[in-house]
Amino acid sequence: MPELxxxxxxxxxxxxxxxxxxxxxxEARRPDLRRPLPQDLGQRLTGARIERVGRRAxxxxxxxxxxxTLIFHLGMSGRMRLDPTEIETHDHILFTTDEGxxxxxxxxxxxxSLDLTETAALDAHPLLAGIGPEPLGPGLTEAHLAEAFADxxxxxxxxxxxxxxxxxxxxxxxxxxxxxxxxHPERPGxxxxxxxxxxxxxxxxxxxxxxxxxxxxxxxDYAQVDGELGYFQKQWRVYGREDEGCPACxxxxxxxxxxxxxxxxxxxxxx
Numbered sequence: 001m002p003e004l005x006x007x008x009x010x011x012x013x014x015x016x017x018x019x020x021x022x023x024x025x026x027e028a029r030r031p032d033l034r035r036p037l038p039q040d041l042g043q044r045l046t047g048a049r050i051e052r053v054g055r056r057a058x059x060x061x062x063x064x065x066x067x068x069t070l071i072f073h074l075g076m077s078g079r080m081r082l083d084p085t086e087i088e089t090h091d092h093i094l095f096t097t098d099e100g101x102x103x104x105x106x107x108x109x110x111x112x113s114l115d116l117t118e119t120a121a122l123d124a125h126p127l128l129a130g131i132g133p134e135p136l137g138p139g140l141t142e143a144h145l146a147e148a149f150a151d152x153x154x155x156x157x158x159x160x161x162x163x164x165x166x167x168x169x170x171x172x173x174x175x176x177x178x179x180x181x182x183x184h185p186e187r188p189g190x191x192x193x194x195x196x197x198x199x200x201x202x203x204x205x206x207x208x209x210x211x212x213x214x215x216x217x218x219x220x221d222y223a224q225v226d227g228e229l230g231y232f233q234k235q236w237r238v239y240g241r242e243d244e245g246c247p248a249c250x251x252x253x254x255x256x257x258x259x260x261x262x263x264x265x266x267x268x269x270x271x
Contacts, residue, residue: 002058002074002078002216003058003168003169003170003171003172003173003216003217004055004057004058004135004167004168004169004170004173004208005173005208005211005212005214005216005217005232006074006216006217007055007058007059007060007074007168008055008212008216009212009215009216010060010074010080010225011053011054011055011060011061012053013080013082013225014053014060014062014080014103014225015052015053015054017082017097017101017103017225018050018053018062018095018097018103019050019051019052019053020049020050021049021050021097021098021099021101022047022048022049022050022097022098023045023046023047023048023050023064023095023096023097023098024046024047024096024097024098024100025042025046025094025095025096026041026042026045026046026093026094026095026096027042027093027094027096028041028042028092028093029091029092029093029094030092032110033075033092033107033110033111033112033113033114034073034075034110034111034112034113035113035115037093037114038114038115038116040116041093041114041116044066044068044116045064045068045070045095045116048064048065048066048068049064049065050062050063050064050097051063051064051065055168056122056128056131056134056167056168057128057131057134057163057167057168058073058074058168058170059071059072059073059127059128060072060073060074061122063119064119067118067119067120068116068117068118068119069116069117069118069119069122070114070115070116071113071114071115071116071117071122071125071127071128072105072112072113072114072115073112073113073114073127074107074112075107075109075110075111075112075113076109076111076112077107077108077109077111077112078105078106078107078111078112079105079106079107080103080104080105080106080225081103081104081106081225082101082102082103082225083101083102083103084102084104087104088104088106090106090107090108091104091105091106092105092106092107092110093105093114103225113127115127130164131163131164131167132148132162132163132164132165132166132167133166133167134167134168135166135167135168135169135204135205135208136205136208136209140166140201140204140205141201142194142197142198142201145165145166145197145200145201146194146197148165148166148189149189149190149192149197150189150190151190152188152189152190153188153189153190154188154189155185155186155187155188155189155258156178156183156184156185156186156187156188156189156192157174157175157178157185157186157258157263158258158259159189160174160177160178160204161174166204169204171239171261171262171263172217172236172239173204173207173208173211175238175239175263175264175265176207176236176237176238176239177200177203177204177206177207178200178203178265178270179237179238179246179248179264179265179266179269179270180199180203180206180207180237181196181199181200181203182196182199182269182270182271183196183200183270183271184265184270184271185256185258185263185265185270186256186258186263187271210232210235211232214232214234214235215232216232217232217233217236238253238264238265238266239264240264241253241264242254242255242264246266246268246269248266248269249266249268249269251266251267251268251269253265253266254266254267
């Protein structure tokens with residue numbers, strides 16, 4: 001599933017094409033994806049001017065001059081295809097701008113979603129309400145994580161994946177950040193020292209920033225808006241590198257399963 005860097009990359013790609021333009025036509029070619037699409041989607045978006053394309057957690061946001069925000073989630077296999085040469089079976093929603101540019105929301109597995117809400121009520125939307133601070137914003141601080149981890153027996157990795165504590169972090173980038181900061185993924189949150197949290201916060205920002213610069217990580221279906229693949233997977237330190245040498249000490253990277261997800265770490269470097 002695309003994580004924060006992938007969604008950020010898609011949002012930036014859409015912004016270059018959409019911001020300042022109007023939707024000349026919005027066509028829903030089926031009534032639902034993971035959930036039913038808004039019945040008035042085309043009516044509310046056609047003719048609207050796109051003011052801003054951004055992101056909150058793992059959701060893309062498109063603000064219009066009509067006071068509405070389109071919320072999109074890429075799900076397992078969702079892609080935004082810019083100016084497709086032909087319309088495919090799984091191009092479920094087509095957005096055409098007044099400039100004639102076409103973006104197709106393609107989702108073979110249909111685990112993605114599209115919703116439309118009033119911009120003024122965005123923070124209260126069920127998909128976004130209660131989400132924690134953005135990891136690349138000022139809200140993610142040493143003090144915030146120290147409070148979130150205090151007296152918690154849950155593993156630190158599970159806490160970082162909790163969207164109520166930090167927005168948008170996913171499995172890949174949490175594994176990478178924990179390796180950089182030297183924290184074992186199974187360590188209870190309450191056992192993470194303040195000095196370690198002081199290393200963890202910049203580690204999270206570092207790995208996310210590098211991943212965005214690399215266009216995200218392509219595992220299966222993810223691609224950027226222009227069709228280019230992300231290449232941050234070539235820079236992974238531990239994720240997906242079981243039995244390969246740790247980049248810091250050369251000892252084999254290990255893999256365990258936590259809550260059904262693979263965790264990759266170095267036993268020597270992470271305590």
